[in-house]
Amino acid sequence: MEFLYFGNTGWGDELFFATLMTIAVAITAIFIGFFLAAIFTTFKLSKSKILNFVGNFYTTVFRGVPELLVIYLLFFGGSGAVMYVAKIFGYDGYIEVNAFLTGAISIGIISGAYSTEVFRGAIQSINEGQFEASKVLGLRKKIYYYKIIIPQMLRLALPNISNVWQITLKDTSLISVTGLVEIMRQSYVAAGSTRDPLFFYSFAAVLYLLLTFLSLKLFNKLEKNYSRGF
Amino acid sequence: MELMIESFPRLLNATLLTIKLTLLSLFFGIFVGFFFAILRTSKNKILYYFSYYYSYVFRGTPLLVQIFIIYFGLGQVEWIRESFLWILLKEPYSCAILAFTLNTGAYSSEIFRSAFETINKGVLEAATSLGLNKINIFFKVKLPMAIKQSLPAYGNEMILMLKGTSLASTVTLLDLTGVAKHIISTTFRPIEVFIVAGSIYLLMTFIIHNIIKLLEKRYDYK
Numbered sequence: 001m002e003f004l005y006f007g008n009t010g011w012g013d014e015l016f017f018a019t020l021m022t023i024a025v026a027i028t029a030i031f032i033g034f035f036l037a038a039i040f041t042t043f044k045l046s047k048s049k050i051l052n053f054v055g056n057f058y059t060t061v062f063r064g065v066p067e068l069l070v071i072y073l074l075f076f077g078g079s080g081a082v083m084y085v086a087k088i089f090g091y092d093g094y095i096e097v098n099a100f101l102t103g104a105i106s107i108g109i110i111s112g113a114y115s116t117e118v119f120r121g122a123i124q125s126i127n128e129g130q131f132e133a134s135k136v137l138g139l140r141k142k143i144y145y146y147k148i149i150i151p152q153m154l155r156l157a158l159p160n161i162s163n164v165w166q167i168t169l170k171d172t173s174l175i176s177v178t179g180l181v182e183i184m185r186q187s188y189v190a191a192g193s194t195r196d197p198l199f200f201y202s203f204a205a206v207l208y209l210l211l212t213f214l215s216l217k218l219f220n221k222l223e224k225n226y227s228r229g230f
Numbered sequence: 231m232e233l234m235i236e237s238f239p240r241l242l243n244a245t246l247l248t249i250k251l252t253l254l255s256l257f258f259g260i261f262v263g264f265f266f267a268i269l270r271t272s273k274n275k276i277l278y279y280f281s282y283y284y285s286y287v288f289r290g291t292p293l294l295v296q297i298f299i300i301y302f303g304l305g306q307v308e309w310i311r312e313s314f315l316w317i318l319l320k321e322p323y324s325c326a327i328l329a330f331t332l333n334t335g336a337y338s339s340e341i342f343r344s345a346f347e348t349i350n351k352g353v354l355e356a357a358t359s360l361g362l363n364k365i366n367i368f369f370k371v372k373l374p375m376a377i378k379q380s381l382p383a384y385g386n387e388m389i390l391m392l393k394g395t396s397l398a399s400t401v402t403l404l405d406l407t408g409v410a411k412h413i414i415s416t417t418f419r420p421i422e423v424f425i426v427a428g429s430i431y432l433l434m435t436f437i438i439h440n441i442i443k444l445l446e447k448r449y450d451y452k
Contacts, residue, residue: 208291
């Protein structure tokens with residue numbers, strides 16, 4: 001147990017902050033995902049064949065390619081792209097892109113592909129009559145989307161958003177390959193310096209279980225809250 | 231473009247390992263999944279909770295943690311190192327397969343369990359009244375219906391497992407992702423390598439998708 005003491009003698013405080021980091025990355029990633037999903041859902045539902053293709057391409061590629069490969073692409077490609085742009089502006093040195101951003105963006109892109117499918121499914125399962133009624137009422141497109149379709153969509157999508165959140169939370173463990181100090185990376189460091197990998201990786205598993213358990217509880221509460229009156 | 235052509239044979243070679251890992255884990259995973267799905271239907275509380283928590287723990291933690299516990303963690307335990315298990319657990323290859331099997335087993339057990347649960351009671355009553363014995367009911371009635379029911383979800387699980395095998399590269403195995411990473415980190419040309427390796431993965435997903443579609447047609451008894 002002395003492994004978990006706070007302060008200089010144990011890894012308690014390090015693991016605590018690493019857990020916060022995991023939560024921070026996961027939340028940033030899922031919101032990047034929502035943002036991308038909002039764009040690509042409209043692409044997928046649009047009447048334009050080209051936009052449809054772009055939307056389908058995005059969800060097919062990022063749900064079909066391993067997360068780790070996407071992370072490597074952004075990890076190695078990210079700083080290269082930034083340096084390329086910097087070179088145009090006359091800066092020739094090495095630039096390292098923030099590991100937090102690289103991780104959150106790569107997990108966010110993947111999470112966005114799953115969210116897109118969830119949003120699309122939710123919008124398509126809204127009764128056709130709702131769209132027709134809004135049109136008959138003479139509401140402008142923007143208003144009926146924001147006031148009628150999206151609130152209903154969110155309620156329908158909530159159980160699946162919960163699933164996407166679980167996937168995103170677990171995917172953050174892969175960011176440890178970029179050196180960002182989240183639960184997995186911190187456990188790796190601690191396991192290396194104490195030579196007790198079994199303890200630290202098991203403890204990491206417990207931390208992840210705790211996170212998934214708590215978020216499941218939270219989502220159940222939200223679902224109850226949003227399905228009042230149905 | 232040159233790099234894409236140059237790296238293609240190496241990546242294709244690594245794909246073999248990815249396929250091997252996927253197929254072996256799925257194969258063993260089906261048995262693990264069925265075993266725990268059957269335990270879940272048991273009336274014995276201990277067996278039920280054992281299966282429940284097994285699937286809870288393996289679905290609630292990242293696959294990376296599971297691999298690391300098995301590969302780095304178990305080797306630390308004295309009695310494991312002295313037992314016959316050590317032959318398996320000292321190799322990253324068998325550790326990866328063990329981790330993937332346990333992981334996919336947990337997800338499959340949920341899929342199979344819900345498939346068995348959705349079988350209509352009336353069908354079983356009809357089978358019993360036709361005089362079929364328990365074994366026949368299981369193999370001729372329950373199993374085909376459960377397979378049909380679980381095919382779409384199991385197809386997703388197969389694709390998740392294919393993607394999951396990329397984590398083998400974290401325990402020094404040179405699978406498709408491992409080799410891709412190696413090429414990227416030596417050439418610093420991530421985009422080209424990503425396109426080639428990504429296309430190979432997408433092709434495999436596409437094949438799995440179509441196999442499932444074919445199977446769904448075969449098990450469609452309507």
